[in-house]
Amino acid sequence: MPEGHTIHRLAEDHRERFLDRQVRVTSPQGKFSDSAALLDRQVLQTAEAHGKHLFLGFGPLGWVHIHLGLFGKVNFGDAPAPPPTDTVRLRLANPQSYVDLRGPTTCALITDPEKRAIHDRLGPDPLRLADDPDGAWARISRSRTTVAALLMDQKIIAGVGNVYRAEVLFRHGIDPYRAGKDLTHDEWTAIWTDLVELMREGVRNNRIDTVRPEHTPEAMGRPPRVDDHGGEVYVYRRANLPCHVCGGEIRTAGLAARNLFWCPACQHR
DNA sequence: AGCGGATGTACAG
């Protein structure tokens, strides 16, 4: 399930299996059939990500724009591809590999200008080398909105989702309800720098781990543990459980239609 | 078998 690290990893995996070669393109589920027919047997030229958006480049034919939303899933496999089930929106296949896309919010063939418009409405992405956090700071430092909501706003910063939001605020001891304008520039720089590191590790490992070495169960003398979403975290989905650092109770609350998790004792600033 | 959620976003009002 997708935050920015997942999508950047998907771009890498598409490049590794499909780049610079002809690819068979189908839409067993049917909703992408017309575009699939246009792209079938063409060469995949690039695959890139910005935030949670994935772009597969087919040269003059345009780009396949994919957004997984909350439910979208991607499954890679080695040839021969099994018969697709009827929920597969898009299948790419070559003699070695296949990849199936199910349940995306978006899977559409778009033009260069349409792609540019998407980049233009996204904020800087900690996983894009050329992106820098200054534009985001300009907006955050003027905003009365909570820092928890700002971190989830893709126009301000692209790629952060509910897990990274909760975890990075914990790691910096920041109360999620603080207004953006009350954040210091140093705090913002620290958050951005940390996101760059955490999300790069997320791409490498294809999962989210945020617990510092000194707070791992081993270091704290507790039994080993992996959270049920696949990584080690401080607060995400740990409502009413003891904080790994202070032992206090992790709290949860709804914020902007999502579940927020934080440790009131550790996150006071 | 049927439900409630889930790492997300867009749109209505």
Add this chain to the structure above:
DNA sequence: TGTACCTCCGCTT
């Protein structure tokens, strides 16, 4: 602020 949409999985009956 609420609701609709996309799919799968794990829990309850």
